[in-house]
Amino acid sequence: MELKLKNFIWVFLFLLCISFTGHSQLIEPKNPTIKTAGDVLAYAIPATTFVSTLILKDKEGTWQMTKGFLLNEAVTLGLKFALNKPRPFHGGDKAFPSGHTSATFQSAAFIHGRYGFKYSIPAYALAGFTAFSRINAQKHDGYDILAGAVVGIGSSLIFTTPYEQEHMDLTFNSYDGQYLLGFTYRF
Numbered sequence: 001m002e003l004k005l006k007n008f009i010w011v012f013l014f015l016l017c018i019s020f021t022g023h024s025q026l027i028e029p030k031n032p033t034i035k036t037a038g039d040v041l042a043y044a045i046p047a048t049t050f051v052s053t054l055i056l057k058d059k060e061g062t063w064q065m066t067k068g069f070l071l072n073e074a075v076t077l078g079l080k081f082a083l084n085k086p087r088p089f090h091g092g093d094k095a096f097p098s099g100h101t102s103a104t105f106q107s108a109a110f111i112h113g114r115y116g117f118k119y120s121i122p123a124y125a126l127a128g129f130t131a132f133s134r135i136n137a138q139k140h141d142g143y144d145i146l147a148g149a150v151v152g153i154g155s156s157l158i159f160t161t162p163y164e165q166e167h168m169d170l171t172f173n174s175y176d177g178q179y180l181l182g183f184t185y186r187f
Helices: 003-019 032-055 059-083 099-115 117-136 142-159
Strands: 168-175 178-185
Touching: 032 059, 032 099, 032 117, 059 099, 059 142, 099 117, 099 142, 117 142
Parallel strands: none
Antiparallel strands: 168 178
């Protein structure tokens, strides 16, 4: 496992631990903009990931993404109905695990496993924001979010294999306070 990945995991776990207290939010709870953004990302990240496999004409990746997504949804919904954990602040039931979080982390983990960590960084960041949005909306607590991330990542790890990366290259350069991000795809 790369050193950068280990650092990312520790930062993510630290942020999740802070969220368990319920009083650590820097942004006011129940912010409707954050809730809506999280709701949109719960569908947009998996859809974008799936469409990306089609654009890359990666049939094996499309099938792997589909299998991982279906397993993730089955496990998430199965746990929600089997455990029927109440949501925080008397917000209903079926809280455990977070479906928004599991869907977004499944997609991010698929990108990571299939195309490499450097391609998955934006997806992990958006998945983390989605997890935060669920806590901010007071729909989930830290345990629900953590379980959603574990289910999502785990369901992706089962089916995902690395892609031949000789076709793609992501570069980053900086010089004198200027930054350049490049992406190359060879057909």
